[in-house]
Amino acid sequence: MEKLRRSMMFVPGNNPGMLLNAGIYGADTIILDCEDAVAITEKDSARNLVFQAISEINYGTEVAVRINHISTPFGWDDLKRILPAKPDLIRLPMCQGPDEIRQIDEFISEAEHKHKFPAGSIKMMAAVETPKGLRLAYEIASASPRMVALAIGAEDFIANLKTTRSKLGRELLAARGQLVLAAREAGIQCIDTVFSDINDEEGFKKELELIKEMGFDGKSVVNPRQVSVVHDFFAPTAKEIDHAQRVLAAYQEALEKKSGVISLNGKMIDLPIVARAERTLAYAKATAGKGGK
Amino acid sequence: MKNSIGREIPDFIPGLGKVTGFGGAFARKPVGRTVGAALSTCLPRADKRLASIETAIDAVGLKDGMTISFHHHFRNGDRILNRVVEAIAKKGIRDITLSPSSLNTVNDALIPYIEQGVITAIETSGARGKMGRFLTEGHLKKPLHIRSHGGRAQAIESGAIHIDVAFLGAPACDRYGNINGIQGQSACGSLGYAIQDAAYADQVVAITDNLMPHPLFPISIPQTQVDYIVVVDSIGDPAGIASGALRYTKDPKELLIAKYAADVMDYSGYLQQDFSMQLGSGGASMAVGRFIKTKMLERGITGSFGVGGMTGVFAEMMEEGLFKMMFDVQSFDIPAIDSIKKNSNHLEMSASYYANPHNSGAIVNNLDAVILSATEVDVDFNVNVITDSNGVIMGASGGHCDTAAGAKLTIVVAPLLRGRLPMVKDAVQTVVTPGETVDAIVTERGIAINPKRLDIIDNVKNSGLPIMSIHELKDIAYKLCGKPEAIQLSDEIVGVVEYRDGTIIDVIRRPIF
Amino acid sequence: MSKLLKLAQAGTVESSDILITLAPADAGTGIRVELVSPTMQQYGAHIRNLITKTLVDHGIEDVLVNANDRGALDCTIKARVITALQRAGE
Numbered sequence: 039m040e041k042l043r044r045s046m047m048f049v050p051g052n053n054p055g056m057l058l059n060a061g062i063y064g065a066d067t068i069i070l071d072c073e074d075a076v077a078i079t080e081k082d083s084a085r086n087l088v089f090q091a092i093s094e095i096n097y098g099t100e101v102a103v104r105i106n107h108i109s110t111p112f113g114w115d116d117l118k119r120i121l122p123a124k125p126d127l128i129r130l131p132m133c134q135g136p137d138e139i140r141q142i143d144e145f146i147s148e149a150e151h152k153h154k155f156p157a158g159s160i161k162m163m164a165a166v167e168t169p170k171g172l173r174l175a176y177e178i179a180s181a182s183p184r185m186v187a188l189a190i191g192a193e194d195f196i197a198n199l200k201t202t203r204s205k206l207g208r209e210l211l212a213a214r215g216q217l218v219l220a221a222r223e224a225g226i227q228c229i230d231t232v233f234s235d236i237n238d239e240e241g242f243k244k245e246l247e248l249i250k251e252m253g254f255d256g257k258s259v260v261n262p263r264q265v266s267v268v269h270d271f272f273a274p275t276a277k278e279i280d281h282a283q284r285v286l287a288a289y290q291e292a293l294e295k296k297s298g299v300i301s302l303n304g305k306m307i308d309l310p311i312v313a314r315a316e317r318t319l320a321y322a323k324a325t326a327g328k329g330g331k
Numbered sequence: 332m333k334n335s336i337g338r339e340i341p342d343f344i345p346g347l348g349k350v351t352g353f354g355g356a357f358a359r360k361p362v363g364r365t366v367g368a369a370l371s372t373c374l375p376r377a378d379k380r381l382a383s384i385e386t387a388i389d390a391v392g393l394k395d396g397m398t399i400s401f402h403h404h405f406r407n408g409d410r411i412l413n414r415v416v417e418a419i420a421k422k423g424i425r426d427i428t429l430s431p432s433s434l435n436t437v438n439d440a441l442i443p444y445i446e447q448g449v450i451t452a453i454e455t456s457g458a459r460g461k462m463g464r465f466l467t468e469g470h471l472k473k474p475l476h477i478r479s480h481g482g483r484a485q486a487i488e489s490g491a492i493h494i495d496v497a498f499l500g501a502p503a504c505d506r507y508g509n510i511n512g513i514q515g516q517s518a519c520g521s522l523g524y525a526i527q528d529a530a531y532a533d534q535v536v537a538i539t540d541n542l543m544p545h546p547l548f549p550i551s552i553p554q555t556q557v558d559y560i561v562v563v564d565s566i567g568d569p570a571g572i573a574s575g576a577l578r579y580t581k582d583p584k585e586l587l588i589a590k591y592a593a594d595v596m597d598y599s600g601y602l603q604q605d606f607s608m609q610l611g612s613g614g615a616s617m618a619v620g621r622f623i624k625t626k627m628l629e630r631g632i633t634g635s636f637g638v639g640g641m642t643g644v645f646a647e648m649m650e651e652g653l654f655k656m657m658f659d660v661q662s663f664d665i666p667a668i669d670s671i672k673k674n675s676n677h678l679e680m681s682a683s684y685y686a687n688p689h690n691s692g693a694i695v696n697n698l699d700a701v702i703l704s705a706t707e708v709d710v711d712f713n714v715n716v717i718t719d720s721n722g723v724i725m726g727a728s729g730g731h732c733d734t735a736a737g738a739k740l741t742i743v744v745a746p747l748l749r750g751r752l753p754m755v756k757d758a759v760q761t762v763v764t765p766g767e768t769v770d771a772i773v774t775e776r777g778i779a780i781n782p783k784r785l786d787i788i789d790n791v792k793n794s795g796l797p798i799m800s801i802h803e804l805k806d807i808a809y810k811l812c813g814k815p816e817a818i819q820l821s822d823e824i825v826g827v828v829e830y831r832d833g834t835i836i837d838v839i840r841r842p843i844f
Numbered sequence: 845m846s847k848l849l850k851l852a853q854a855g856t857v858e859s860s861d862i863l864i865t866l867a868p869a870d871a872g873t874g875i876r877v878e879l880v881s882p883t884m885q886q887y888g889a890h891i892r893n894l895i896t897k898t899l900v901d902h903g904i905e906d907v908l909v910n911a912n913d914r915g916a917l918d919c920t921i922k923a924r925v926i927t928a929l930q931r932a933g934e
Contacts, residue, residue: 053858054858054860054861054916054917054920055858055859055860055861058748058811058860058917059584059775062584062587062775062776063583063587082927082930082931083854083855083923083924083927086923086924086926086927086930087919087920087923087924087927089923090919090920090922090923091919091923093919094917094918094919095811095919096810261583262583262584262587263581263583263586266590720883720886721885749915750859750860750882750883750914750915751860751883751886751887751915751916751917752883752886752915811917812887812917813887813890813918815883815886815887816885816886816887816889816890818885818886819885842885
């Protein structure tokens with residue numbers, strides 16, 4: 039089972055109080071942010087603080103760092119400073135093409151070699167925030183074996199489209215759909231953009247419903263209060279769990295009987311259904327681990 | 332001597348005399364009788380009204396060395412306590428023992444009267460702000476005597492506190508001295524603490540800004556207990572008496588703690604049809620109500636009663652039919668005051684009914700669950716709510732140890748860290764509530780169940796909640812912060828913390844700043 | 845670098861942070877730390893030592909440090925000292 043990334047929570051990289059508590063809310067991934075959440079005059083502070091935080095705090099979950107883009111004066115310095123702390127994942131914002139991924143990949147490889155980290159242990163993901171990036175989404179997704187996910191950054195994207203964000207999200211429909219296709223073709227995960235009005239719980243749930251239907255694996259969140267809402271949404275219902283368990287039992291039985299045909303209640307079950315059942319149970323397990331009744 | 336929780340308590344404390352050390356939450360069996368107020372009489376058609384607070388001080392014959400009491404229902408809006416002490420000082424009276432049900436920061440204004448020797452002893456629930464620091468520095472002649480709300484009721488009824496004169500702010504008072512707390516510009520809701528004082532003080536002076544025709548309705552304190560009435564312009568500042576509706580916190584860390592606490596209550600098995608509960612008024616403990624409410628609605632269960640320290644949050648649940656009734660010793664916000672005014676199932680109760688361990692059964696004994704806040708807890712589950720990590724008095728005992736002793740399930744919520752300071756420690760600075768009465772400590776990074784509660788440990792073990800031993804919890808804190816150095820203390824005792832049964836559970840020694 | 849080139853600052857006075865100000869000092873005056881902290885009794889000595897050690901590890905011999913602590917953890921203190929040092933050497 040691949041690593042779940044239902045919730046990827048941004049944490050401002052220059053805020054010690056928030057960095058300290060980043061791990062307690064149960065987010066599947068925390069993203070320590072050196073980019074948008076950090077003032078241009080504090081980029082140096084943030085990368086030093088993020089380095090120390092990763093080195094000294096046991097977060098107990100996947101730790102990603104959103105670096106500044108490598109075309110800015112900060113991107114490479116971020117990587118140089120932070121890679122020795124061995125983050126689990128580097129998130130590149132505003133990705134415009136596969137070359138950027140390959141350059142960073144190479145840089146990470148050197149750092150892994152230098153610090154004697156297992157080769158390939160530091161993963162990557164990229165956010166697509168421009169029409170060009172979207173057109174090249176599959177190339178980006180498949181540019182490095184380190185790539186585990188594509189994300190969409192809506193605010194910049196919408197600005198590029200010369201439209202505005204709406205409640206229904208029709209303006210993002212094409213982009214989201216294309217991103218899912220690219221990620222799936224490359225065999226990696228697909229993460230939706232943030233929903234920034236933290237007090238609009240209804241709107242947040244509507245958007246979750248939409249992206250779950252579209253096939254996204256998870257969502258970027260900006261507030262800890264959103265984490266459990268996302269997880270509840272991605273949690274399978276009791277009925278789904280029950281069905282998945284019976285599918286797997288039937289599959290197991292078929293394997294034991296060395297039968298080529300799997301059936302449940304008279305219905306044929308093919309391998310994609312088995313795969314989906316496995317996925318359902320993995321989600322169920324991840325959700326059950328976090329308490330709550 | 333060391334008391335039963337290992338705290339070093341001198342047998343004799345200057346200013347207090349010989350004391351008895353704490354010997355266990357239910358170890359002390361009361362003997363003897365309750366005391367009563369001095370006999371008095373009032374002739375038919377007599378007028379109880381006096382012209383001023385000064386006249387009242389003369390009329391009651393207040394003398395050096397007497398004990399005067401006040402209620403704290405007006406919280407930071409109180410205009411009575413400071414005003415009365417100022418009048419007493421002007422008359423040259425000295426050596427007064429001040430016995431208010433609690434002190435608020437508005438009472439920082441009393442500091443000069445302590446310096447002048449007008450007030451030489453204070454017995455109350457706690458102190459905050461400048462007063463807390465001032466008392467910690469040892470400027471009061473006798474050590475600050477801290478009692479819980481139930482302990483104060485017990486002390487009044489047993490005679491350990493003898494109130495010579497109670498000066499009671501009365502939001503509504505009729506011409507013959509009947510009082511309630513729900514009418515008038517200074518309405519504060521329940522008068523639970525004042526009810527206690529009125530019944531046992533030798534003399535009672537009602538001070539009101541709302542004199543009403545006789546007879547008043549409803550009556551909280553009867554005319555039979557009130558000797559004099561003084562009418563003044565204002566007894567309280569409404570803005571300081573009660574806040575607007577206390578709302579749930581939006582702080583994600585407090586919400587996480589609250590959710591964990593509600594889950595612990597749920598898995599422990601106490602969230603059943605007709606359960607009863609009390610919520611503290613801290614951010615996290617109050618927010619537990621929100622999660623409990625969701626669980627009740629999901630499961631289709633209703634509760635029996637709530638106890639407090641009432642807030643509109645609880646009143647709302649009662650009005651929605653989620654609880655049958657509420658017992659209210661003090662009303663914290665405007666919606667709670669409105670509720671006690673209009674809802675006949677929202678009952679006012681005295682401090683003794685609330686929490687006194689030495690009567691025939693206080694309501695805390697009927698509680699299924701209580702959620703309490705804490706300043707610090709330790710690996711023995713002892714709780715401190717009175718001093719900060721530097722040993723400075725900054726809180727109040729309140730009903731903490733009373734409800735913990737009474738409830739079947741006591742959950743203490745606290746952040747694991749405040750700034751850099753760990754809140755789960757090897758030993759708390761000051762013990763207010765003994766660990767034997769605490770069942771669970773809930774923090775944002777883990778939950779510890781008291782090892783003597785094997786039943787709860789068993790019930791929560793498959794919950795998926797971050798259950799760990801209290802030592803593991805402390806280790807997480809120490810790993811993040813480092814082990815704190817002990818603060819330096821002098822030998823001078825500046826405060827004693829009395830357990831609800833009248834024994835001494837801890838003393839506060841003056842820190843060397 | 846055994847001596848600072850210029851005055852530099854890093855950090856904030858927000859809760860859980862620390863504001864570090866480094867001022868150049870004459871050779872031979874050593875590392876002096878002026879610390880204000882709400883946890884002076886519990887961690888004062890530890891924080892001074894940590895600041896001093898971080899500076900020594902970076903080869904600093906003479907500096908005047910003003911540290912206004914708001915309950916920062918070790919990782920924050922180190923990060924702020926290092927940032928201030930980098931700024932002082934720019």
